[in-house]
Amino acid sequence: MKLYDAVWAPSPRKVRMYLAEKGIHVERVMVDLRIDEQLTPAYLAINPRGTVPALELDDGTVLAETSAICRYFEARQPEPPLFGTTAEEIGLVEAWTRRIEAEGYAAVGDAFRNSRPVFADRALSGKWPAMPQLPGLVERGRAMWEHFLDMLDARLAQSEWIAGRRISYADICGFVAVEFARATKLHSAERASVARWHRQMAARPSAEA
């Protein structure tokens, strides 16, 4: 089994954090996004989507979606649970994960991919026909991000962790989204409860993974 990984990019970081929280070690192959190695014929033969992360199983099956890679490992090693154990926990982890991705992570991603000259005609990550950048998505992304932070702050004023009483995959997604926003200079005013939770996440060894 091999995990195709990359430095800096947020999606591979989610997988590394997840694996660190689980205490799982996997052979890693680094893909150099600075030279677009993810779009070379050699890498596209492994993952036709042209994205990282990707997990190649021993039978040749490739999982090229962050949450699919983590759920694969969760099924193989349930402890400690990061996707919930009861039906209600399972539902809440998925609900918060989806909300973070659709309202927060997408906002940062849209603002980033549609503003940087290096992504001209490559507004979508991975292997696509030419896709022009849309400046309107930068503005929309900024507005979404502010709205998302208010929502997340209200949630974290009521709950220690995003999806309930213990850390879950939703916290990993939320933390990486906030870190992605910082790294791409999507500035916003500090929210007290988000800041409390961010410190709590940043103090975990998995934050260095």
Added chain:
Amino acid sequence: MKLYDAVWAPSPRKVRMYLAEKGIHVERVMVDLRIDEQLTPAYLAINPRGTVPALELDDGTVLAETSAICRYFEARQPEPPLFGTTAEEIGLVEAWTRRIEAEGYAAVGDAFRNSRPVFADRALSGKWPAMPQLPGLVERGRAMWEHFLDMLDARLAQSEWIAGRRISYADICGFVAVEFARATKLHSAERASVARWHRQMAARPSAEA
């Protein structure tokens, strides 16, 4: 337990199809999207996102994300499995579901929400600050949809069902995306394998749910 449901809209349809495949019956409350009932104070008190579907549990917990509602029921009633059983199946169902949503369903949604006059300044579904429509997303959505159909067709030329040897939640998401494209007149040339699989899905009783 109550499921807040709506006619026509694609996300509630996914939940209805899922429940029909599982043989699960839930009390339903219809929300009238034509009069924006999902944005009324009464409904926002139940689901602050202002979206349907939403599942209200007996303890008052509300799951407002389609996949979270389905995963909640999957945990309560595993048979017949629609999210996989082995680690590899679980990974593949999630991988294909995410790919369908990000490359196909998002394409139709973008083209739809950013083109219809009724959604002026409401380009995102649910409760948001004013979000102007972006005509560029209509063009991008069309291009993404064509690319997605080619990819899906190649997959379905090799596999009876999207994620493997039996029907899964990924097929439900794919079917509803194709139906959503048809309903919103996002025309495209027929692909033989997609057409074969679409007939197979349309013949199931759950397609009428």
